[in-house]
Amino acid sequence: MINRNDRDRMSDTIEQQRQTISELQTPVIQVWDRILALPIVGGLDTARTQEMNEALLQKIVDTGAEIVIIDITAVPVVDTAVAKHLLETVAAARLLGAEVLMVGLSTRTAITLVHLGVDLGGVITRTTMAKGLDLAFARLGLEVVSRRGASRAAASELALDGDGV
Amino acid sequence: MARAPVLRIGNTLVVTVLEDLHDRDAMSLQTELLGQLERTGATGVLLDLSVIEIVDSFLGRMLNDIAAGVRLLGAQMVVVGIQPAVAITLVELGLELRGVRTAVNADRGLALLRRLVNAALYQVTMRPGLDGRNGKGNAHGHR
Amino acid sequence: MPILGEDDIVQSRQHAREAARQLGFGAVDQSRIATAVSELARNIVRYATDGRGQITIRQLTSTDGRERTGIEIVVSDEGPGIPDIDQALSDGFTSGGGMGMGLPGTRRLMDEMTIESAVGSGTTITIRKWRR
Numbered sequence: 001m002i003n004r005n006d007r008d009r010m011s012d013t014i015e016q017q018r019q020t021i022s023e024l025q026t027p028v029i030q031v032w033d034r035i036l037a038l039p040i041v042g043g044l045d046t047a048r049t050q051e052m053n054e055a056l057l058q059k060i061v062d063t064g065a066e067i068v069i070i071d072i073t074a075v076p077v078v079d080t081a082v083a084k085h086l087l088e089t090v091a092a093a094r095l096l097g098a099e100v101l102m103v104g105l106s107t108r109t110a111i112t113l114v115h116l117g118v119d120l121g122g123v124i125t126r127t128t129m130a131k132g133l134d135l136a137f138a139r140l141g142l143e144v145v146s147r148r149g150a151s152r153a154a155a156s157e158l159a160l161d162g163d164g165v
Numbered sequence: 166m167a168r169a170p171v172l173r174i175g176n177t178l179v180v181t182v183l184e185d186l187h188d189r190d191a192m193s194l195q196t197e198l199l200g201q202l203e204r205t206g207a208t209g210v211l212l213d214l215s216v217i218e219i220v221d222s223f224l225g226r227m228l229n230d231i232a233a234g235v236r237l238l239g240a241q242m243v244v245v246g247i248q249p250a251v252a253i254t255l256v257e258l259g260l261e262l263r264g265v266r267t268a269v270n271a272d273r274g275l276a277l278l279r280r281l282v283n284a285a286l287y288q289v290t291m292r293p294g295l296d297g298r299n300g301k302g303n304a305h306g307h308r
Numbered sequence: 309m310p311i312l313g314e315d316d317i318v319q320s321r322q323h324a325r326e327a328a329r330q331l332g333f334g335a336v337d338q339s340r341i342a343t344a345v346s347e348l349a350r351n352i353v354r355y356a357t358d359g360r361g362q363i364t365i366r367q368l369t370s371t372d373g374r375e376r377t378g379i380e381i382v383v384s385d386e387g388p389g390i391p392d393i394d395q396a397l398s399d400g401f402t403s404g405g406g407m408g409m410g411l412p413g414t415r416r417l418m419d420e421m422t423i424e425s426a427v428g429s430g431t432t433i434t435i436r437k438w439r440r
Contacts, residue, residue, distance in 0.1 A: 047440075050253075054336055057249035064269055091261045095252035097245070097268035097277070185318050188350070219321050219339060221346040222410050250339035258343065258413040 026052045028059040035136050036063065036098075037129070039071040049085035053092050060096045067139060068093050069132040073104030083118045090123050099139070101125070103132035169194050171201055177209040177278065178202065182217055191227045198231060202238045208285075209278040210235055213271060215246025225260040232265040241281040243267065245274035311352045311361040311385075320363050321346040324381060327365045331379055332439055340417040341379060344435055347410040348383040355409070356387030356431075368436060378419075378438040390425040397423075 026048070029037045038056055056068065070089065072078060078086075090100040102125045113120065126132045137144065168190050169182045178201055186194065198210065212231070214220070220228075228244060235242040245268045247255075255262065266281065268274035309320060325342035333341065345363065352361035361384055368378035390396050396411050415421045418435040425431035 050336075053253055054249060057252055061249060061269055064273060066269075066273070088256050091256040092249075092252045095247045095255060095262060095267055096249070097266075097273060185322060187318050188314055219325060219342045219346065221321070221343045221350075222413060223346075223350065248335075248339075250336040253336050254339045254343050254417065257340065257416050258410075259416075260413075 026055065028056050030059070030063050030065070031069075031133065032136075032142075034064060034066045034140060035133070036060065036065040036068045037071065038068060039074065039129075041074040043077065044075060044082045044085050046085065049088060053089050056089065057092055057096055060093060060098050065098050067136045068098050068100045069129065069136060070100060070102050071104045071129055071132075072102060072109075073106075073129075075104075078105075078109045078112065080116050080118055083113060083116075083120065087121055087123070090121070099124075101132045101135060103127065103129050171197060173201070173205060173207060176207050176282070177211060177275070178205070178207045179211045179213070181213040185217065185219060186224065188223055191224055195227060195231050195234065199234045199238060202235065202240055208240050208282045210240060210242040211271065211274050211278060212242060212244045213246050213274075214244060214251070215248070215270070217246075217251065218248060220247075220251045220255060222258055222260060225255055225258065225262060228262055229260075229264050232262075236264075239285075241266070241278060241285060243274045243278045243281070245269070245271050309363045309365070311349055311356075311359070311363060313359060314353050317346055317349045317353060320349045323363075324365060324379075328379055328437075331367055331377055333379070333437070337437060337439070341381070341437055344414045344417045345381055345383070347414045348381075348433055348435070351409045352383065352385045352387070356385035361385030361387070368438070370438070376438050378436055380434065380436045382432060382434045384430065384432040386430040389427040389429055389431055390423065391427050393423050393425060 026038060026040055029039075031037045036056070036059055038052070040052070044052075059065065060068070070086065072086070075082065086102070090102075093100050100123060102120070102123050105125050105127060124135065126135060168184045168186060169180055172179045172181075178198065180194070180198060182194075201207070202210070212228075232242050232244075243266045244262075247267060266277065268277045309323060310316070311320065321342040324345035325338050328338040328341040349361075349363065353359040362382075364382045364384075366380050366382075368380050370376040370378065390409075396409055397415065398412065411421075411423075414435065418437050420434075420436040422434045423431065424433075
C-alpha cells in the first residue's frame with residue numbers, strides 16, 4: 001500500500017526524471033557566438049517538439065543567437081509528421097530572428113521526403129555538422145584561419161612529446 | 166498614439182507597443198506608421214513587441230500588412246522582441262509571418278535594419294552584372 | 309463575462325491568461341489559451357447578433373484517476389449559428405487567409421474543442437486545456 005506522501009514523492013521524482021531525460025535528449029549547445037547547435041536524438045513527437053521549441057527559443061533569447069543548426073543524424077525516422085514538427089521549430093526560431101540550418105540528412109531520408117512530397121520550405125540543409133558550421137560562419141561573415149609560425153611549431157612539439165594526442 | 170508611441174531617431178522610426186492593443190488600435194498604428202513614413206521619408210522602422218504577451222491572428226495579420234505597407238513605401242521594417250511563447254503560439258495558429266523581418270532584440274534589430282537599408286540602397290544604384298555581382302550580395306561589407 | 313463590443317476582446321483574453329496563470333499553466337500555454345479566447349471573442353463581436361455573447365472560464369479537475377488540473381472556457385452567443393461546422397473547421401477557413409472564424413487554429417492551440425451550433429439558434433463553443 002502506498003500512502004499519499006510516497007505517491008507525491010514518486011510523482012515528483014518521475015516528473016524530475018522526465019525533465020532530465022528531456023533535457024538530455026535535446027540539449028541546446030552554443031557552439032560559437034550567435035550560433036546554436038541542437039542535436040536531436042531519437043524520435044520526434046508533438047510533446048517533444050513543444051519542449052524542444054521552448055528550450056531552443058529561450059536559448060536564442062538568452063544568447064542572441066542568429067543561426068541554429070539542427071542535427072537530425074540521430075533521428076531514426078523522418079516522415080511527414082516529423083518534418084512538420086521540424087518546420088514548426090524552424091518557423092518559431094525565425095520569428096526570433098534566427099535562421100535554421102538542418103544537417104544530418106541522410107540519403108535515405110532525402111529520398112523518403114521527396115517521395116512523400118514533403119517540402120522543407122526553403123530550409124537550408126547540409127549533410128554534416130561540419131558543413132553546417134562552415135555555412136554558419138560564412139553567413140556571419142566569419143572565417144577560420146590557420147595559424148602559422150611559432151605557435152604552430154610549438155604545438156607540433158607538444159604532439160611529439162605527448163601520449164596519443 | 167499613446168499605446169504605441171512612434172519615435173523618430175534619424176532615419177528610423179522606432180515604435181514600442183506598450184499595451185495589449187484593441188483591434189482598432191492596431192489599425193490606427195498602421196495608419197499612423199505609414200503616414201509618418203510618408204511624411205518624414207524615414208527609411209527604417211523598428212517595431213518593438215517585447216512587452217506584448219498575447220499576439221492573436223488579427224495582430225499577426227496586421228504585422229504582415231504593416232510590413233507590406235512599409236515595403237511599398239520603399240522602407241524597411243524589423244520587428245523585435247517577439248516573446249518565445251508568442252512565437253510558438255503564432256506558428257501553431259498557422260501564422261509564420263514570412264513577410265516580416267525579425268530580430269531577437271532592439272540592438273540586433275537596429276543592426277539588421279542598417280544592413281537592410283544599405284542593401285536596398287545598393288539595389289537601386291548598382292546595375293546588376295556590372296562586375297558580375299548584383300547589389301544584394303555585396304552590400305554586407307560590414308557585419 | 310459578457311462580450312458587448314470590441315473592447316471586450318482584449319479584456320477576455322487578459323482574463324483568460326490570468327486564469328491560466330493562476331491554474332499553474334506555463335507561459336506558452338497561457339499564451340495559447342489567451343489567444344484561443346481572443347479568436348473566439350472576436351468571432352462573437354464579428355458574427356453574433358449585436359456582437360454580444362458570453363464567456364465563462366472555469367477550472368477543471370480530472371476524475372480519471374490521475375489528478376490533473378485543467379481550464380475550460382465556454383464561449384456562447386445567440387447569433388445566426390454556423391451553417392456548416394465541418395467546413396468551418398477545415399483548413400480552408402483559417403485566420404491566416406483573413407477569412408473565416410479561425411476555428412482550426414483555435415483547435416490546434418487547445419486540447420479539446422466542442423461546437424454546438426444550429427442556424428438561427430446561436431453557437432456554443434467549449435475549449436479545454438489540461439496542465440501537463
